[in-house]
Amino acid sequence: MNSISPNLNVMIKASEKASKILIRDFGEVEKLQVSIKGPADFVSSTDTKVEKIIIDELSKARKDFSILSEESGNIKKKDQNNVWIIDPIDGTTNFLHGVPHFAISIALKSNDEIISGVIYDPIKDEIFYGEKNSGAFFNNKRIRVSKKKKLDECLFACSAKDIKTIEQSIKNKTTIRNLGSAALDMAYVAAGRYDAYFQKNVSLWDIAAGIIILKEAGGYINNLDLNKYKNVSVVASNSSINEKLGKSLSNF
Numbered sequence: 001m002n003s004i005s006p007n008l009n010v011m012i013k014a015s016e017k018a019s020k021i022l023i024r025d026f027g028e029v030e031k032l033q034v035s036i037k038g039p040a041d042f043v044s045s046t047d048t049k050v051e052k053i054i055i056d057e058l059s060k061a062r063k064d065f066s067i068l069s070e071e072s073g074n075i076k077k078k079d080q081n082n083v084w085i086i087d088p089i090d091g092t093t094n095f096l097h098g099v100p101h102f103a104i105s106i107a108l109k110s111n112d113e114i115i116s117g118v119i120y121d122p123i124k125d126e127i128f129y130g131e132k133n134s135g136a137f138f139n140n141k142r143i144r145v146s147k148k149k150k151l152d153e154c155l156f157a158c159s160a161k162d163i164k165t166i167e168q169s170i171k172n173k174t175t176i177r178n179l180g181s182a183a184l185d186m187a188y189v190a191a192g193r194y195d196a197y198f199q200k201n202v203s204l205w206d207i208a209a210g211i212i213i214l215k216e217a218g219g220y221i222n223n224l225d226l227n228k229y230k231n232v233s234v235v236a237s238n239s240s241i242n243e244k245l246g247k248s249l250s251n252f
Helices: 006-032 040-061 092-096 160-169 182-190 204-216 242-248
Strands: 065-069 073-075 079-090 103-110 114-121 126-131 135-138 155-158 175-177 196-202 232-237
Touching (some): 006 040, 006 092, 006 103, 006 126, 040 065, 040 092, 040 103, 065 204, 079 182, 079 204, 103 182, 103 204, 114 182, 114 204, 126 182, 135 182, 135 204, 155 182, 182 204, 232 242
Parallel strands (some): 065 079, 155 175, 155 196
Antiparallel strands (some): 079 103, 103 114, 114 126, 126 135, 196 232
16 A cells, blocks of 8 residues: 555544445345335444444544534534544445445545545445545555546536536536445546536535545546535536536536
């Protein structure tokens, strides 16, 4: 593994430890699909268990850092300049339905800037991570955003609710995917699998880790208020198309 900071090391270890629960419970969810009760209660319990492991591991290493998490909300501690931002399962609906596309997302915000991020897809065993001024990596290999320049050659990701807006804005020349995990959408743009990702009304914990991974991979992201936790609109892309996109998505 390339040289990483102690904080990022803790984040990676926490995500790997929590992933064991996710993998085990995902196997159970697949069985529960055919039951009358369905897996919804079971999944919310998994969410809580995974979050607890992550918070415990991070707090052992940095007991004074504050926490912002999807399940537990905003936990203010002695150090409010450093905040762990956690989404224990980004892609819960996929998890709930036995679809193997979801991730653990952990970011570190320091003085109103995301400085480290980890997105771990436990089923595919794919880990994306990045740190300020240290690059972005996928399974320990350096990643960069794509170099595509023509919008009609690009592959975009966005939520189902936003697809029509995007298609109209970019004149229907677009190929769009909606796979149900904002964190992985961001990671895929950073790794060059997608060329851009757009979504309205996303939560900060869905995209926080992806922000730094994308930036360190040479990508572009719109200005975001990191003190706004919900109803965030994000536009993330490779750096070659961001200006064209900005013009096309002026109403986004």
